[in-house]
Amino acid sequence: MNQALFIGGMHKSFNRVPILENISLWCYSGEIIGLFGRNGSGKSTLLKCIYGVIKKDEGQVLIDGKRMTFQKIIREKKIGYLPQNSFLPKEKSVRDLIPLFFPEEAKQDAIFYAPGVHKLEKTRVGKLSLGALRYLEVLFLMNCDHPFLMLDEPFSMIQPLYKERIKELLLSAKKEKGIIITDHYYEDVLTISDRNILVKDRKLIPINSADDLKIAGYLR
Numbered sequence: 512m513n514q515a516l517f518i519g520g521m522h523k524s525f526n527r528v529p530i531l532e533n534i535s536l537w538c539y540s541g542e543i544i545g546l547f548g549r550n551g552s553g554k555s556t557l558l559k560c561i562y563g564v565i566k567k568d569e570g571q572v573l574i575d576g577k578r579m580t581f582q583k584i585i586r587e588k589k590i591g592y593l594p595q596n597s598f599l600p601k602e603k604s605v606r607d608l609i610p611l612f613f614p615e616e617a618k619q620d621a622i623f624y625a626p627g628v629h630k631l632e633k634t635r636v637g638k639l640s641l642g643a644l645r646y647l648e649v650l651f652l653m654n655c656d657h658p659f660l661m662l663d664e665p666f667s668m669i670q671p672l673y674k675e676r677i678k679e680l681l682l683s684a685k686k687e688k689g690i691i692i693t694d695h696y697y698e699d700v701l702t703i704s705d706r707n708i709l710v711k712d713r714k715l716i717p718i719n720s721a722d723d724l725k726i727a728g729y730l731r
């Protein structure tokens with residue numbers, strides 16, 4: 512079912528320093544939005560405010576016209592969020608972790624039989640390479656039933672093979688989900704995104720191409 516995520520009139524300051532001012536943003540299922548911006552421009556803050564892990568000063572998050580709180584987003588499984596730091600327990604093996612997150616056999620199979628997972632089965636999460644870990648996290652999120660996903664730097668520091676696998680997952684997931692993704696690996700994002708936005712001077716600016724990123728001062 513097509514769904515719409517709407518963020519309206521969002522403001523956020525830290526210690527009275529404004530980071531985001533009067534931010535409005537839409538995301539529909541079936542699209543990938545690329546979110547760009549210089550270090551410290553407020554991309555992670557925006558995602559955290561939408562998800563509700565940090566409190567916004569003002570503004571609304573609506574899904575299909577219904578006002579969302581952090582509790583509702585979690586309870587009703589509305590948004591899956593990939594933070595910059597890993598959320599998987601380090602001491603568990605990949606094989607033990609899968610049934611922990613996914614009791615249903617069909618979901619377990621979807622993950623076990625995803626490309627490259629079989630050979631990671633016995634490895635503990637803490638021993639996975641950064642690329643394998645990020646891939647596994649994205650794979651887990653894709654297999655949850657959230658209509659929206661927000662990913663904070665899924666491509667950072669990972670080898671091309673895993674980047675390609677993550678891109679394939681995202682392109683497949685967007686058939687059913689709306690996805691917001693932020694990463695400084697802008698070329699990887701631009702190859703899969705449908706719309707792009709730059710966070711600059713506390714505001715959002717629509718971006719149509721890498722040239723626009725130059726004009727807006729994100730690239731040289």
Ligand SMILES: Nc1ncnc2c1ncn2[C@@H]1O[C@H](COP(=O)(O)OP(=O)(O)OP(=O)(O)O)[C@@H](O)[C@H]1O
Nearest residue numbers: 525526530548549550551552553554555556557710
């Ligand atoms: N909990 C916090 N307390 C105070 N200031 C914070 C906090 N979190 C973020 N900031 C500040 O808010 C600004 C935006 O940070 P944010 O992490 O959202 O930027 P970003 O665009 O995601 O950067 P990067 O590309 O480096 O990940 C920065 O100046 C940062 O120092």
